[in-house]
Amino acid sequence: MVRNIVVLGGSSHPELVEQMCIKLGIPPGRITLSKFSVGETRVEIQDSVRGKDVYVIQSGCGKVNDNFIELLITISACKTASAKRVTAVMPLFPYSRQPDIPYNKVGAPLAKAGIQKDSYTFESRPGTPAPQPDGAGSSGPPAGQLEHKLSRLSLDKERGPATAPGSPSLTSRPSFLRRQHTGSEIAGSTKRDSQKVVYANGTGGDWDQHRQPGYKQWVAQAGTLIADLLTCAGADHIITMDLHDPQYQGFFDIPVDNLYGRPLLQRYIQTKIPDYQSAVIVSPDAGGAKRATAIADALGMDFALIHKERRPTKITDRQNATMMLVGDISGRVAILVDDLADTSNTITRAAKLLKERGGATKVYALLTHGIFSGDAIARINASAIDQVVVTNSVPQNENVRVCPKLKVLDVSSVFSEAIRRVHHGESISVLFKYD
Ligand SMILES: O=P(O)(O)OC[C@H]1O[C@H](OP(=O)(O)OP(=O)(O)O)[C@H](O)[C@@H]1O
DSSP states (O other): OOOOOEEEOSSSSSHHHHHHHHHHHHOOOOOOEOOOTTOOOEEEEOOOTTTTTEEEESOSSHHHHHHHHHHHHHHHHHHHHHEEEEEEEESSSSSTTSSSSSSGGOOOOOOTTTTOOGGGOOOOOOOOOOOOOTTTSEEEOOOOHHHHHHHHHHHHHHHOOOTTTTOOOOGGSSSGGOOOOHHHHHOOOGGGGGGGOTTTTOEEEHHHHHHHHHOOOOOOHHHHHHHHHHHHOOOEEEEEEEEHHHHHHHGOOSSSEOOOOHHHHHHHHHHHHHTTGSSSEEEGGGGGHHHHHHHHHTOEEEEEEEEEOOOOOOOGGGGGOOOEEEOTTTEEEEEEEEEEESSSHHHHHHHHHHHHHHOSEEEEEEEEEEEEHHHHHHHHHTTSSEEEEEETOOHHHHHHHOOTTTTEOOOOHHHHHHHHHHHHOOOGGGGGGOO
């Protein structure tokens, strides 16, 4: 039994909380989670956490946004109730597929002078969205800044010429923002569609026309915001598993322990897949190659890669990207390894390719996080995959009921051991070791 510790479970995964508490030998802390009729979250903690080491368990699944807010409120409640330390235990980390890098090359402005809409390629790389100095460069400013500055210009115009000492006049503003006035503006209209924009290189036009052709929308990048929200709520420590992008840890200035599901998956291969050494480990995309080769190397197995021929530029395009198999799997068992399956498009399309083109005799898919949103389970049931193995980092009871191909590995021991070690100030590096 671990003393002076409180484990509080959120709404996302009660079974995992229960299993972890059994392994720690303590009852779960008493907490009431409810909602106002408008949908706002209400949290009441019934046990004292004063001076205690508190672990709040919430996985990034189900109603992800609601659960995340619930986690933030619970952390904050513990902090204001004088908890000594609060650790957020997030078996599946939400938003980890949205780091602060422009997402798949979409999101930054492509408004480079001279490029016509039809000449964009999948390899077009957007410029950095920053204002150019006077006369330098040919790119326009980002839309948000431009909109803001234009609205300021409208105000300036309505107020008359700037006369305050030090106030820049219209003509002294950066040349990319110089605006031509249309007749309707002169008549007093401030409608945006009547505004003209002129860039330093002389290109320009109506606002809407101007921003449509070269500008793809700026995709919000949630990475640092999610990290900041957790820290701001009062989290002192994060424990998670198989972050989609391990570099995500860099967004935090508190300790992040990123546990691995790999030992569990490796053990499954060794113990449950007959003659596993003649099977081939396959990564379903380049992003997971490192993860998959690590398992192949550890088990002395061959490795193959599925390459998406074209880098799709939209999330919805991913399903249509052409897939190519690199490696020989003919007449062999293929073991797909990935960090997660969400819609299951990636693994089901990969399995089809492995059997139809590659000549694989059997296809396993081993994943840490089985999110299985929408009709993912139906897709798996109808697919060429013979068996899917996931951990219970998110609830799987309902999925197991409707998917006979699904096997679940338990992560409660790994997380409870991590909690025990963190609580006692012991190293948890042993949990990162592979067999
Ligand atoms: O079940 P699905 O909906 O098909 O999603 C699963 C895929 O999504 C993630 O990768 P992502 O597509 O984000 O690309 P990346 O690995 O290059 O980051 C993940 O690593 C899987 O490969």
